[in-house]
Amino acid sequence: MSLRYDFNASNLAARRFNPQLQHLGVIEFEIENLIGRSSREFLGLGISSFDLPQVRSVSKVTVHYLNGSVNYPGKPEAVGDLTVVFNDYIDGRQRAILLEWFKFVYDKRSGLGGLPSDIKVDAYAVLLSQDGGNRAVYRMKGLFPLSDPPLAPVNYQDTGTIKSVISCERTILSVSISTIAMSSSPLTSA
DSSP states (O other), X not given: OOOOOOOOHHHHHHHHOOOOOTTOEEEEEOOTTTTOTTHHHHHHHTEEEEEOOXXXXXXXXXXXXXXXXXXXXXXXXXXXXXXXXXEOOSSOOHHHHHHHHHHHHBOTTTOOBOOHHHHOEEEEEEEEOTTSOEXXXXXXXXXXXXXXXXXXXXXXXXXXXXXXXXEOSEEEEESOGGGSOOTTOTTTOO
């Protein structure tokens, strides 16, 4: 009886699992009720890259008791912001959609801001595997832009991009794409 000494963890994992690559993923904003029906598609097609917000953590509260101490979970810490880079297409409406969305957050002409229930939208980020199947689905709730989309600098060699920082209340990991109730989504209607 011969024993195999193949205990390299990365080698064993590479045989069974595919690593999550950094360039395989899509994000979709549920923004059509706020701005218009085609806005979801325009924003989704214009995405160049995005960073998922960090997961929520809780602080540690130390309570001193007699001659010792006990740790308890404290308040939840805020989730980080979502940074999305959009391609600035000439015929696309990405910049106009982002400007209109921020106008709901803060209107420069009137100086008024919108109500949170009116300006916040949800989004889904789907990380894909190499064969095109879904790897993980993140539902992000309570999204709104923190500023106007910046104007692109004049540059005759590079393509223009729009970097938008979007606030996120919470991120929920869904194990399967079938658990998401998105009947009209282009992500699930294939």
